[in-house]
Amino acid sequence: MTAPVNLVRHGQFHGGLALEPNKAIALQTPLSRAPLPDRLYLPIDQHQGDAGAVLVSPGDRVLKGQPLTRAGGDRRVPCHAPSSGIIEGLVQQAGGLMQRSGQDCLVIRLDGLDEAVAPLPLAQWDTLPANALIDHLHAMGLVGMGGAMFPTAAKLRGDWPAIDCLIINAAECEPWIACDEALIRSRPGAVLAGSRILARASGARRIVLAIESHAVEALEQLAAVNQNDEQLPVELVTVPSIYPQGGERQLIQTLTGKEVPHDGLPQDLGLLCHNVATAAAAHDAVVEGRPLTERIVTLSGPGFEHPCNVLARIGTPLEDLLALAGGLKPDAARLVLGGPMSGLTLDDTAMPLGKGTNCLLALTDLEIAPTAPTLPCINCAACVEVCPASLMPQLLFRQLQADRHEPARELGLFDCIECGLCAQVCPSHLPLVDWYRHGKSVLRKKTLDQRQAALARRRFEAREARLAEQAAAREARRLRRQERLQNPDAAKDDILAAIARARGKGPEQKDD
Numbered sequence: 001m002t003a004p005v006n007l008v009r010h011g012q013f014h015g016g017l018a019l020e021p022n023k024a025i026a027l028q029t030p031l032s033r034a035p036l037p038d039r040l041y042l043p044i045d046q047h048q049g050d051a052g053a054v055l056v057s058p059g060d061r062v063l064k065g066q067p068l069t070r071a072g073g074d075r076r077v078p079c080h081a082p083s084s085g086i087i088e089g090l091v092q093q094a095g096g097l098m099q100r101s102g103q104d105c106l107v108i109r110l111d112g113l114d115e116a117v118a119p120l121p122l123a124q125w126d127t128l129p130a131n132a133l134i135d136h137l138h139a140m141g142l143v144g145m146g147g148a149m150f151p152t153a154a155k156l157r158g159d160w161p162a163i164d165c166l167i168i169n170a171a172e173c174e175p176w177i178a179c180d181e182a183l184i185r186s187r188p189g190a191v192l193a194g195s196r197i198l199a200r201a202s203g204a205r206r207i208v209l210a211i212e213s214h215a216v217e218a219l220e221q222l223a224a225v226n227q228n229d230e231q232l233p234v235e236l237v238t239v240p241s242i243y244p245q246g247g248e249r250q251l252i253q254t255l256t257g258k259e260v261p262h263d264g265l266p267q268d269l270g271l272l273c274h275n276v277a278t279a280a281a282a283h284d285a286v287v288e289g290r291p292l293t294e295r296i297v298t299l300s301g302p303g304f305e306h307p308c309n310v311l312a313r314i315g316t317p318l319e320d321l322l323a324l325a326g327g328l329k330p331d332a333a334r335l336v337l338g339g340p341m342s343g344l345t346l347d348d349t350a351m352p353l354g355k356g357t358n359c360l361l362a363l364t365d366l367e368i369a370p371t372a373p374t375l376p377c378i379n380c381a382a383c384v385e386v387c388p389a390s391l392m393p394q395l396l397f398r399q400l401q402a403d404r405h406e407p408a409r410e411l412g413l414f415d416c417i418e419c420g421l422c423a424q425v426c427p428s429h430l431p432l433v434d435w436y437r438h439g440k441s442v443l444r445k446k447t448l449d450q451r452q453a454a455l456a457r458r459r460f461e462a463r464e465a466r467l468a469e470q471a472a473a474r475e476a477r478r479l480r481r482q483e484r485l486q487n488p489d490a491a492k493d494d495i496l497a498a499i500a501r502a503r504g505k506g507p508e509q510k511d512d
Helices: 130-138 152-156 178-185 188-202 216-225 248-256 276-286 320-323 382-386 393-400 404-409 421-425 432-485 488-512
Strands: 039-043 085-093 103-110 165-170 205-212 234-239 271-275 294-300 308-313 332-337 359-364
Touching: 039 085, 039 234, 085 130, 130 188, 130 276, 130 488, 152 271, 165 178, 165 188, 165 248, 165 276, 178 188, 178 216, 178 294, 188 216, 188 234, 188 276, 205 216, 205 308, 205 393, 216 234, 234 248, 234 393, 271 276, 294 320, 320 393, 332 393, 359 393, 382 421, 393 404, 393 432, 404 432, 404 488, 421 432
Parallel strands: 165 205, 165 271, 205 234, 294 359
Antiparallel strands: 039 103, 085 103, 294 308, 332 359
């Protein structure tokens, strides 16, 4: 018997905008698997945290699933070989969503055999302690696959209050991206099983899977395989198709009516949110024993001949994926990494597919708004009405334009999720999001400089204290020697002791 589908929502976040849906274009063709490229360019840092030490050298042959970097703590996630081949070395490729300036990539020349290491499933995972599950997910390279790539183990294991509810985020709010919906349609059972694994690892007592109301077929697929589980039932909930409904804080407010504090986390409310693709990856890691080495990516937009969703190996050059959508049309004018609202213009298609890459969008001139001159802000408050973070975008803009970064921080600059709605509705064509990103980078650099200065100060103070201690010790020894020299008996004893030591060394020196 299938679990009932709950169509009730509890609230609505502030702002947002209903955008024209275009997901069906990429869903018209079945999900396909991308062929193996000649080479993979595997980023060694695909998560928020430091990259682990590289475990392989040029000339080494590696197998699919073999760890290539060393794990260390929950925030240092290992990467694994997506296929078998020969390591050619470490190169720097164009940066992605996390690193715009470039990223270090291991180059693997594939041998076409696709030989894999033995899988490492966890038998009877539902009886294991949470830490054992989290350790396994960490070893299998899991990160958030919604785009942020936050280490899954660090999100599951923290000094949080007890988690009451795990929210599986299938609210794919960008109007062209359909990789999560394609995943649900093709593997609904893996999504549900992975959701229960994440709930077990987090200690959550209930699971809510939120999906947009237009995804009827995906919802039906989930409902058809969602068998009742008395211990960990999965409640299916539909949410409105309003951008940016897929934002973690916005989704939580829609489902619960509660707002995550601006300086807090969902865990503070007893909630934990994971992307639906992360849930499927958890199933693959625990049930099938496979590390995260591939993901579904949407190739869509009017600039492609045949938009589609493809399952591709991590590290595949994006230029190799273009042909799978029939190639670019002659009038294709721009490639976007991500969605049209929050994505980044792609200048180099040699960039590799990463764990957080969900879409490659090809636009024509018809979809690209003509460049218009920026005009002074007219205080129309349109940006305030659509801002999902309840900010005052025009005030933030003025502070940043005047280089008043600290006041901008106090106005909630870091609460901005860079959704792009303020710039979308601005009649003065102000590049608001660009200003916010620049302001954040300035403040982050300032914070880093302050931390480095504080560290240098602590090092200087420690050195000064060490030198003072050494000087005090030398002065103490000098005073002791002076006191003994002023005492004739003590001085005589010192001389006799020195003569004895010299005589004792004599034979040894002679033997040498």
